[in-house]
Amino acid sequence: MKTCPETTVRAWVNLVRVEQKLLADVEAELKAAGCPSLAWYDALLELSRAPGGRMRPVDLERAMLLPQYSTSRLVDRLVKAGLAIRQVCPIDGRGQFIEISGEGRRLQKRLWPFYAEAIQRHLGARLSREEIARLGSLLGKLV
Amino acid sequence: MKTCPETTVRAWVNLVRVEQKLLADVEAELKAAGCPSLAWYDALLELSRAPGGRMRPVDLERAMLLPQYSTSRLVDRLVKAGLAIRQVCPIDGRGQFIEISGEGRRLQKRLWPFYAEAIQRHLGARLSREEIARLGSLLGKLV
DNA sequence: TTCTTATAGATGCGATTGCATTCATGTGTC
DNA sequence: GACACATGAATGCAATCGCATCTATAAGAA
Numbered sequence: 001m002k003t004c005p006e007t008t009v010r011a012w013v014n015l016v017r018v019e020q021k022l023l024a025d026v027e028a029e030l031k032a033a034g035c036p037s038l039a040w041y042d043a044l045l046e047l048s049r050a051p052g053g054r055m056r057p058v059d060l061e062r063a064m065l066l067p068q069y070s071t072s073r074l075v076d077r078l079v080k081a082g083l084a085i086r087q088v089c090p091i092d093g094r095g096q097f098i099e100i101s102g103e104g105r106r107l108q109k110r111l112w113p114f115y116a117e118a119i120q121r122h123l124g125a126r127l128s129r130e131e132i133a134r135l136g137s138l139l140g141k142l143v
Numbered sequence: 144m145k146t147c148p149e150t151t152v153r154a155w156v157n158l159v160r161v162e163q164k165l166l167a168d169v170e171a172e173l174k175a176a177g178c179p180s181l182a183w184y185d186a187l188l189e190l191s192r193a194p195g196g197r198m199r200p201v202d203l204e205r206a207m208l209l210p211q212y213s214t215s216r217l218v219d220r221l222v223k224a225g226l227a228i229r230q231v232c233p234i235d236g237r238g239q240f241i242e243i244s245g246e247g248r249r250l251q252k253r254l255w256p257f258y259a260e261a262i263q264r265h266l267g268a269r270l271s272r273e274e275i276a277r278l279g280s281l282l283g284k285l286v
Numbered sequence: 287t288t289c290t291t292a293t294a295g296a297t298g299c300g301a302t303t304g305c306a307t308t309c310a311t312g313t314g315t316c
Numbered sequence: 317g318a319c320a321c322a323t324g325a326a327t328g329c330a331a332t333c334g335c336a337t338c339t340a341t342a343a344g345a346a
Contacts, residue, residue, distance in 0.1 A: 007272070012165075015158075015161070232324095236311050237310060238324055
């Protein structure tokens with residue numbers, strides 16, 4: 001197909017396949033260890049890194065590249081689980097602040113070792129250092 | 144974290160983020176053009192390439208790296224849409240053959256240009272030829 | 287002010303997913 | 317054959333997703 005060389009198709013197919021498989025494997029491993037979903041972890045990490053431990057849903061949405069309704073519901077669940085707290089936003093009456101709770105921070109920290117180990121086993125251990133670095137950098141250009 | 148170097152985490156994060164964004168973008172583009180989901184396309188492609196245009200659900204499942212129930216339901220929809228035909232499997236009484244229909248083949252062929260163009264625009268056009276090739280090959284080692 | 291348009295966020299509803307289980311057939315052992 | 321166990325496939329149910337829409341506030345124009 002002249003609009004799309006074979007190498008591009010190969011990269012695409014591999015990208016999709018690899019990501020889905022890795023994500024499913026890591027997720028399954030975490031679930032088996034009694035951990036909540038990766039999305040929760042990501043959200044908690046974003047919140048914990050934000051100044052004051054809080055973000056507006058819009059910003060969380062952009063940071064996580066999620067659709068708006070998805071963020072809205074994720075936040076719902078975090079709040080319901082006591083991992084985050086909803087606050088009114090003094091700057092913008094339409095908005096709010098989501099602040100990570102102490103429990104949220106603790107969970108995030110407790111989760112990291114599991115997460116890291118899963119990533120290392122499924123990704124890190126299967127390529128050389130140089131390959132990992134190159135992969136990360138190539139993908140970085142696409143973010 | 145000593146079990147997981149920073150470069151590995153970077154590769155992981157980029158991999159997940161890039162794939163999700165690209166997939167969502169391409170999928171949205173196809174949907175806007177009235178095309179069915181990518182999963183349908185992939186399944187039709189697998190079937191069309193298989194000898195006799197047919198595969199056992201188990202094999203389709205392995206080829207697409209999907210969970211079993213997912214394949215089962217995908218096949219359901221394809222059959223319901225007239226794009227594939229369920230056949231009894233003479234070799235194994237538990238199994239079946241799924242054969243792509245004429246309409247299925249036509250749809251697959253009709254879809255490809257849209258698909259290719261979207262891949263080219265979102266992935267191919269954003270890296271050099273060499274980079275694409277390297278990306279594809281690095282990811283290939285992880286399949 | 288009033289009207290229009292843009293943005294933040296929530297939500298109803300139908301489609302899809304994940305999990306666990308079920309059913310049916312195949313395989314191996316005795 | 318009779319049994320236990322493995323494998324192919326479907327499905328009930330709850331959770332989640334995607335889409336479209338809705339509410340409320342903000343920002344700007346007339």
